[in-house]
Amino acid sequence: MKHLLATTETKHWMLVDDNASVLELVSALVENLTDAPIERFNSSQAALAAFAAAPEKYEVVITDFEMPGMDGVELCRRMLALAPKQKIILATGSEFFTKAAAQHAGFSGLLNKPFPIEALSTTLSEAGVEMGLLTHA
Numbered sequence: 001m002k003h004l005l006a007t008t009e010t011k012h013w014m015l016v017d018d019n020a021s022v023l024e025l026v027s028a029l030v031e032n033l034t035d036a037p038i039e040r041f042n043s044s045q046a047a048l049a050a051f052a053a054a055p056e057k058y059e060v061v062i063t064d065f066e067m068p069g070m071d072g073v074e075l076c077r078r079m080l081a082l083a084p085k086q087k088i089i090l091a092t093g094s095e096f097f098t099k100a101a102a103q104h105a106g107f108s109g110l111l112n113k114p115f116p117i118e119a120l121s122t123t124l125s126e127a128g129v130e131m132g133l134l135t136h137a
Helices: 020-031 044-053 072-082 099-104 117-126
Strands: 002-006 012-016 038-041 058-063 087-092 109-112 131-135
Touching: 012 020, 012 044, 020 038, 020 117, 038 044, 044 058, 044 072, 058 072, 072 087, 099 109, 109 117
Parallel strands: 012 038, 012 058, 058 087, 087 109
Antiparallel strands: 002 131
16 A cells, blocks of 8 residues: 655654644644654644744644634744744634635645545645655555
C-alpha cells in the first residue's frame, strides 16, 4: 500500500485545537502523512508562545478557527507577523470560510471538518508542503 509522506529534516508540525478529541483525531491523520515531530496545543495562546520562541522550527501549522481567547484568524495573523512565509492551514467546521476567504485571511489552505486523509494530503500539497511517496507493506 502506498502513502504520501511529507518529507522533513528537523522541522516540526504544530496542531492547534481546543477540542481534545478533535486534536487527537487530526494528530492521528497527520501521523500518516509525516515523519516529523508533531506538537499538539489545545490553547491558541500556548501555541503562539511556542511558535514565537522558535518560528523557524515549524514546517506547517494546522489550526482550528473557533477557540477561546484567540481565534484561528488572530493566531494566523500573529504567526505571520513573526514568520511571513509560514504555512498555516485552517481546519474548521464553520460554514463562514471559503477557500478564498481563508487565503485572504493569510492561510495557506482550508480544511472543512470533518475531513478525510485525502483532503488533508491535497490541502498540504496545494499549500506547498512537499510530499513524497512511500510504500508500506
